[in-house]
Amino acid sequence: MTVDWRKYREKIIGLGENSFQKSYYPDLQEKITELEMARLYLATLINSTSDSILILDLNGKLLFLNDQARLLIKASDKDEKEYNVYDILSDSENTGDISSAFNGVLNNIPRTIEWKIKPLEGDMIIPVQVSLSKTAWYGETAIIAILRDFTERKHYEEELIAAREMAEENDRLKSLFLANLSHEIRTPMNAILGFTEILRSQDISHEEREGYFDIVKTSGEHLLSIINDIIEISRIEAGQAVMHASVTNLNHLLEDVYNSLRITIPKEKSLDIRLLRHDHPPVESIITDEVKLKQILVNLLNNAIKFTDTGHITFGYELIGDNTLKFTVTDTGAGIDSKYQKIIFERFRQADSDLTIKKGGSGLGLAISKAYVELLGGSIAVASAPGKGSVFTFTITFQKPMKQYISQTKESDTNVVKGENEVILIAEDDFYNYLYIEKLVGPNNYNLIRACNGKEAVDYCNKNKNIKLVLMDIKMPVMNGYEALMKIREINSDLPVVAQTAYALPEDLTRIKQEGFDGYLLKPIRKNELFDIIRKYVNTDNGNE
Amino acid sequence: MKEKVKLELRKFVAPEYIFGDGARALASDYCRKLGGIKVCLVTDPIVMKQSWFSEIADDLNLKGIEYTVFSSVTPNPRDKEVMEGAAHFNNHACNLLLAVGGGSVIDCAKGIGIVATNRDDITRFEGVDMIRRPLPPMVCIPTTSGSSADVSQFAIINKISERYKMAIISKSIVPDIALIDPYVLTTMDSFLTACTGIDALSHAFEAYVSNASSNFTDLFALEAIRLINDNLYDTITTPDDLEARGKIMLASLYAGLAFSNASLGCVHSLAHSLGGYLDLPHGECNAILLPHVIGYNFYAAPDEYTNIASTLGIETNGKSQTEIKESLTQYMFDFTHRMGITSTLTSKGITSEIIPTLASKALGDPCNATNPRTPSQKDFEIILSEAL
Incomplete structure (x- = not known):
């Protein structure tokens, strides 16, 4: 032995290296360190989870809570060991259910149930999903309860239930709507088909014939408006309804509405309609979506006419604020019960479903109006009481044009223009549609050529240099209108080509413009619009105007 | 004191x-x-x-x-x-x-x-x-x-x-x-009682003079010395006296607590060497060596040895260190003899030829680390020679 023990003195008396450690065993010390780290990691994990973890003894006494659980039951400065699980459960929980759940768990049947937690402080009730399992805590059998705050999910669940109920309601309403719609379509259709049949017979007077024609025309227009409504509500529902802003002369617009609706009041009603004019209009031109604004007013006024038998309807506007207009439509009609006032703006709703049958209408007018008002940056409201009439008000926000807008609106001249045998090419695959144009235009001294598709139209343009105007249908067999236009432009870039189409959606019209058509006519074609086009492109320099 | x-x-x-x-x-x-x-x-x-x-x-x-x-x-x-x-x-x-x-x-x-x-x-x-x-x-x-x-x-x-x-x-x-x-303890024979008692006493001695002694080990060490000094003889003469046995047992415990924490010294390093080489009883070796190690260590821890001497009832007032050293070594020599341990190293079969071997083995013992004086091969050889 040559060890010099003197250098071990400090170790012998327990003051050497490692003497400050809890153990004299280096291995053990490492293990203790590892265990301590593991304990820390575990504690971090247990306390980092968003779930609350509770350990309960078999009587429900709280033995352990993780941080989340302490937060949940608001036990921050309390000793959880003084509490029982029943102390943190809502009074609505059935203790029998809980002890039977515990028994199940103790028989090794883990359970997932719902509890309502009532924290130790406050009156809040927190719905939680609870997973119960058997465990051991310091050598004793215990129950581990993992609680997941259900508030959010409960909220979603409630939303889902509400959404389902709404969907079911919508479904019911749609069925009702379809029933109404069917009725609505059948009514004018019945008139059209019925009177068309009557018109065939020879033994009716000229006046009767004119009257029946009026009925057929009115019914057709009514049908068209219903179809337009359906298309529009579909677009609104699909989120495709967008604002097309343009400079609008507000006072002209109101006058137009007034003039066009005044004449629609049925003769049997003692009802007049008044436009509240301003002596000095506060605004002249505004930038808004003219079509939609007009539609809102027309819808409200149509409703007023429909539901008012005697008295009067007034409408007008006022300026509130720099860029907000408030429109009012007042009637002395049936009025609307307060319980219906909210739902009348919902799709497919009317105050009284039975009334729809009596009064007609798709039940979409107000829904469309509301959607339009919102698109125009405003809101719509109604004040009404049964028997007291109704006041519909809506606001829109607008911008003022940069410079004074000079009205370019031409008064439509319904006077028919006479031609001098100018050649007009009608590209139209549908014979009746062609016949309609021929009947309107032919007798007025124009020379019409019909092309049954785009290719024929192009051929005609190639062969006949006298063609002054092309009325081009868009959807045609062999070659569509767009393609035909392109070919024609190659032949003669100056030849006016006007689209005539049943595609009435704004994006269709945008495309028509983009493709280079000189203008468009929407089907069903109105006589005055047709002659406006002819005047513009054919009779430009003769003296017929 | x-x-x-x-x-x-x-x-x-x-x-x-x-x-x-x-x-x-x-x-x-x-x-x-x-x-x-x-x-x-x-x-x-x-x-x-x-x-x-x-x-x-x-x-x-x-x-x-x-x-x-x-x-x-x-x-x-x-x-x-x-x-x-x-x-x-x-x-x-x-x-x-x-x-x-x-x-x-x-x-x-x-x-x-x-x-x-x-x-x-x-x-x-x-x-x-x-x-x-x-x-x-x-x-x-x-x-x-x-x-x-x-x-x-x-x-x-x-x-x-x-x-x-x-x-x-x-x-x-x-x-x-x-x-x-x-x-x-009542079933121990008198020789074993004497040997183990001297072992306990040497534990107390060495812990007290140890360079790693502390306030608490001192307390236990001196009390152990006092108890053994006063009662060891009684347990040898009246082995069934449970009270006397209790006192010595307590003394052994105190001495144990003292040396376990303060460690030991050259008595034990030499005794371990002797015990290992010749398989001699540990207590007997301690008894033979203790007076000689006191002589060797005394001047490295004179105050401690003086306190021990006082505890043993030796008159130390007005005495020179040398006088106290002489008195203490003589007292311990007499004490071991009184307890019935009269052997010397020679009587245990040690000859001067093996002293260098024993000394070198003792030199490697950890008990040396806390001895008040750092021993050398030569030191150990001298101590052993004196104990022959």
Whole structure:
């Protein structure tokens, strides 16, 4: 032995290296360190989870809570060991259910149930999903309860239930709507088909014939408006309804509405309609979506006419604020019960479903109006009481044009223009549609050529240099209108080509413009619009105007 | 005596211990408390013959604690015995050590515990803090009033191949519980009583003069010296006097607590060398060497030795250091003789030829680390020569 023990003195008396450690065993010390780290990691994990973890003894006494659980039951400065699980459960929980759940768990049947937690402080009730399992805590059998705050999910669940109920309601309403719609379509259709049949017979007077024609025309227009409504509500529902802003002369617009609706009041009603004019209009031109604004007013006024038998309807506007207009439509009609006032703006709703049958209408007018008002940056409201009439008000926000807008609106001249045998090419695959144009235009001294598709139209343009105007249908067999236009432009870039189409959606019209058509006519074609086009492109320099 | 407080950092480690008549009866309860399923009862053939031993064993049976006895332990326990004991422990799937015996038995049990869990040859653990894994729980019932291995961090194992006693020092071999019962001492013969008593006295001496002594070890050391000085003779002359036995048992405990924490000195390094080389009784070696080491150390710790002298009742007032040294060495010489230990190294068969060997083996003993004077080969040779 040559060890010099003197250098071990400090170790012998327990003051050497490692003497400050809890153990004299280096291995053990490492293990203790590892265990301590593991304990820390575990504690971090247990306390980092968003779930609350509770350990309960078999009587429900709280033995352990993780941080989340302490937060949940608001036990921050309390000793959880003084509490029982029943102390943190809502009074609505059935203790029998809980002890039977515990028994199940103790028989090794883990359970997932719902509890309502009532924290130790406050009156809040927190719905939680609870997973119960058997465990051991310091050598004793215990129950581990993992609680997941259900508030959010409960909220979603409630939303889902509400959404389902709404969907079911919508479904019911749609069925009702379809029933109404069917009725609505059948009514004018019945008139059209019925009177068309009557018109065939020879033994009716000229006046009767004119009257029946009026009925057929009115019914057709009514049908068209219903179809337009359906298309529009579909677009609104699909989120495709967008604002097309343009400079609008507000006072002209109101006058137009007034003039066009005044004449629609049925003769049997003692009802007049008044436009509240301003002596000095506060605004002249505004930038808004003219079509939609007009539609809102027309819808409200149509409703007023429909539901008012005697008295009067007034409408007008006022300026509130720099860029907000408030429109009012007042009637002395049936009025609307307060319980219906909210739902009348919902799709497919009317105050009284039975009334729809009596009064007609798709039940979409107000829904469309509301959607339009919102698109125009405003809101719509109604004040009404049964028997007291109704006041519909809506606001829109607008911008003022940069410079004074000079009205370019031409008064439509319904006077028919006479031609001098100018050649007009009608590209139209549908014979009746062609016949309609021929009947309107032919007798007025124009020379019409019909092309049954785009290719024929192009051929005609190639062969006949006298063609002054092309009325081009868009959807045609062999070659569509767009393609035909392109070919024609190659032949003669100056030849006016006007689209005539049943595609009435704004994006269709945008495309028509983009493709280079000189203008468009929407089907069903109105006589005055047709002659406006002819005047513009054919009779430009003769003296017929 | 001027009181002084030592402000140098010191630590004190002691096991849980129960002192008193009947402490031995708690063995089974403590075995159970410490998780004993199968107890390895380490003892020696002489202890096994005592009536109180069978009481302890019977109590284990009564409490339903299984046990197996390992008794192949000789005085100055050998490395081979430790390895056998460890094999016994593991073969019987034991999980707790109950040592009933003197220093040899308890040191052997410590060795068995070390090997049982650390699974290596006992010689690998020689030195300080060489044990990496904790021992199985260990309950000790000391049956001699000298070694105090039941409270100490020392285990002395005879490394037969090199004929020296290796010291294993580690806080991890401090037993878990010591049941210190003076009753078991009543069956010791007078020579063993004398040897172990002198062993305890030399523990107290060496702890008190140790350069690692502390306020608490001093307290225990001086009280141990006083108790042994006053009562050892009585226990030899009236072996059945339980009160006298109790006092010596207490003295041994105090001395044990003192040396376990302050460590020892050259008496023990030389005694380990002698015991290992010639297999001499440890207490007897201490008794022979103590006066000679006092002479060698005195001037390195004159105040401490003076305090000891006063405690022993030697007149120190107005005496020179040399006078006190002479008085003290003479007192100790007379004391050991009075206790019946009259041998010298020569009478134990030591010759001057083997002194250099013994001295060199003693030089490698860890007890030298805390001796007040750092010994050299030459120093040891002189001390041994004087003790011939």
